Amino acid sequence: xxxxxxxxFGLIVLACATRVAAAQEISALVADREASAELAKIVxxxxxNGLPLEPILAKVQYAVMVRSPAPRIVAAxxxxxxxxxxxxSALAPQPTATDIVAGENALWSGVSRKSLEEIRKVSPNKPxxxxxxxxxxxxxxxxxxxxxTKYVTDLIKRGATSDQLVAxxxxxNAEVKLGTRAMDALExxxxxxxxxxxxxxxxxxxxxxxxxxxxxxxxxxx
Amino acid sequence: xxxxxxxxxxxxxxxxxxxxxxxWQFAADLGASNLQRTDIPRSNxxxxxxxxxxxxDRTWFRSSLLGVMAxxxxxxxxxxxxxxxxxxxxxxxRGELTGFLSGFSETGGRGTASGELMARGQFGLGSRGGxxxxxxxxTSRDGVRSALYHAAGDVWSSVGESQFVGSVSAIRRSxxxxxxxxxxxxxxxxxxxxxxxxxxxxxxxLGASGGVRGGLQSGTRGGAWGSAEAAAWVTARSAIVVSGxxxxxxxxxGIPRTTFFSLALRVTGQRHLTxxxxxxxxGARVSIVRVDDARRRIEVRGVAASRIEVMGxxxxxxxxxxxxxxxxxxxxxxxxxxxxxxxIRLDGGEWIAPANLPRATDDLGGVVGLVTVP
Numbered sequence: 001x002x003x004x005x006x007x008x009f010g011l012i013v014l015a016c017a018t019r020v021a022a023a024q025e026i027s028a029l030v031a032d033r034e035a036s037a038e039l040a041k042i043v044x045x046x047x048x049n050g051l052p053l054e055p056i057l058a059k060v061q062y063a064v065m066v067r068s069p070a071p072r073i074v075a076a077x078x079x080x081x082x083x084x085x086x087x088x089s090a091l092a093p094q095p096t097a098t099d100i101v102a103g104e105n106a107l108w109s110g111v112s113r114k115s116l117e118e119i120r121k122v123s124p125n126k127p128x129x130x131x132x133x134x135x136x137x138x139x140x141x142x143x144x145x146x147x148x149t150k151y152v153t154d155l156i157k158r159g160a161t162s163d164q165l166v167a168x169x170x171x172x173n174a175e176v177k178l179g180t181r182a183m184d185a186l187e188x189x190x191x192x193x194x195x196x197x198x199x200x201x202x203x204x205x206x207x208x209x210x211x212x213x214x215x216x217x218x219x220x221x222x
Numbered sequence: 223x224x225x226x227x228x229x230x231x232x233x234x235x236x237x238x239x240x241x242x243x244x245x246w247q248f249a250a251d252l253g254a255s256n257l258q259r260t261d262i263p264r265s266n267x268x269x270x271x272x273x274x275x276x277x278x279d280r281t282w283f284r285s286s287l288l289g290v291m292a293x294x295x296x297x298x299x300x301x302x303x304x305x306x307x308x309x310x311x312x313x314x315x316r317g318e319l320t321g322f323l324s325g326f327s328e329t330g331g332r333g334t335a336s337g338e339l340m341a342r343g344q345f346g347l348g349s350r351g352g353x354x355x356x357x358x359x360x361t362s363r364d365g366v367r368s369a370l371y372h373a374a375g376d377v378w379s380s381v382g383e384s385q386f387v388g389s390v391s392a393i394r395r396s397x398x399x400x401x402x403x404x405x406x407x408x409x410x411x412x413x414x415x416x417x418x419x420x421x422x423x424x425x426x427x428l429g430a431s432g433g434v435r436g437g438l439q440s441g442t443r444g445g446a447w448g449s450a451e452a453a454a455w456v457t458a459r460s461a462i463v464v465s466g467x468x469x470x471x472x473x474x475x476g477i478p479r480t481t482f483f484s485l486a487l488r489v490t491g492q493r494h495l496t497x498x499x500x501x502x503x504x505g506a507r508v509s510i511v512r513v514d515d516a517r518r519r520i521e522v523r524g525v526a527a528s529r530i531e532v533m534g535x536x537x538x539x540x541x542x543x544x545x546x547x548x549x550x551x552x553x554x555x556x557x558x559x560x561x562x563x564x565x566i567r568l569d570g571g572e573w574i575a576p577a578n579l580p581r582a583t584d585d586l587g588g589v590v591g592l593v594t595v596p
Contacts, residue, residue, distance in 0.1 A: 054535075059586075061539040062563075066588040076585050102560040109561070109582060109592065129560030133594030136561050140580040140592055157279070157311040159348025162559065163512070166596040170509070173580050177503050188458070188493045195422045196380035197348055 253486025334476025425497035505577030
């Protein structure tokens with residue numbers, strides 16, 4: 001218990017020290033020498049590779065908070081570093097640090113690298129942190145990944161705003177929590193978004209369509 | 223013979239469109255109307271309408287059908303098939319090529335058929351935009367064909383759950399009639415100005431359209447028209463629809479001037495929110511709203527506690543106390559956009575994931591909620 005507390009304290013100091021003065025020798029700050037050396041190596045490699053350190057620091061801080069044993073922390077930090085590398089490569093060519101962190105979070109949530117690539121493909125020059133977050137939320141809420149990716153990429157193409165995407169994710173989560181099937185919840189919310197996105201009458205807004213007596217499609221077009 | 227042709231056409235469309243990646247939807251209305259048409263005196267009528275819509279990445283397709291039976295000898299049917307091929311999505315401007323085929327027939331009449339091809343340029347993305355286009359086509363009425371030329375422009379904008387659309391449409395065509403000896407043809411031009419609004423809120427959908435028509439050349443009756451519709455979704459796939467109003471003649475499609483009031487049952491293949499009161503999630507609910515570009519406000523609702531703390535990756539996993547404002551607990555701070563992990567603690571108890579968020583077990587054994595920050 002005593003050694004655990006010492007290791008925890010050391011890790012906190014490690015986290016703070018790395019953030020404040022990245023170049024400091026960190027191994028000297030940690031009581032559990034083996035773990036601290038390993039963590040220092042991971043942090044150095046991540047920094048050297050130009051990847052954001054925040055997710056690793058957050059993981060360490062969180063680990064200390066939940067009192068994880070040192071070897072488990074090291075393993076988790078390794079995993080974060082690998083996911084950061086993977087996210088950067090999937091979101092190439094020029095992802096921002098926020099994008100890479102969002103990609104790492106999405107990979108951690110069970111989203112595949114392929115889905116990250118698809119999101120980047122439809123949004124090559126814009127931030128993807130919010131779409132990736134919503135995608136991860138949907139996947140965690142039991143929406144099949146392939147469907148979730150298709151819906152999110154469709155919304156990006158149609159110019160949905162960040163607020164609209166976030167609202168979709170939150171609404172689907174809430175419906176699922178109340179017992180609705182994930183796909184049903186997603187369909188309902190997509191239907192509502194379709195009604196306000198894009199060209200009127202050409203966006204799959206079936207619920208508003210068919211049978212007004214005014215004209216064949218109720219849209220007065222052409 | 224005509225039916226066979228129509229069936230073949232629909233079968234071809236279905237066959238060729240099946241491999242396209244598209245979301246397919248259908249809707250059908252069955253209702254009763256009180257209506258008056260140019261050729262039908264005011265009477266009660268049964269109506270049946272249906273539509274099929276397919277939306278793909280760069281294509282869309284829609285077909286709709288409406289039948290009105292005001293008596294055994296007063297039956298009208300109208301149908302429209304339209305499809306579009308679009309340029310790549312995700313750009314501010316994109317081209318669109320749209321084709322329309324329509325038909326209208328009534329008992330005792332020989333009917334009208336028309337076809338049109340229209341090229342449009344769309345501008346804007348998402349919630350607002352516009353389009354302009356020109357088209358040309360043919361109308362065949364009582365077996366006499368005439369060419370039509372069409373120019374149109376649309377603008378649309380969405381605010382919250384409402385969408386507003388404004389359109390202008392100018393049509394020039396040759397009107398024809400048989401004077402007993404010869405078929406006489408003369409040019410006919412008119413301009414329509416149209417505005418519409420639609421709001422989809424919960425289980426209620428409201429819509430209204432209105433417009434004015436000005437006849438530029440002989441033979442077109444101008445005037446104003448307007449209609450409104452309200453749909454109440456009683457189940458996820460069915461709604462009661464009330465609509466009423468008047469419409470002007472559609473010379474291109476041969477649809478006569480109509481005044482109507484209609485009550486219908488709508489069934490759709492696509493789910494919609496319903497009128498039923500939605501239960502509230504029990505327990506602490508967290509939401510994060512935008513304050514300005516950098517700052518976000520975390521709000522916790524649905525709990526009775528004397529102290530609430532939050533922690534997450536955005537607090538470096540350090541507990542931060544929230545301030546109470548009535549029933550809502552709040553905290554403002556800078557949070558980057560994207561997915562974040564969050565946990566809350568009530569009155570110094572266990573850290574828990576908020577009830578309204580998807581929860582995940584961290585690879586270190588803790589349970590957290592996942593929230594996306596705009």
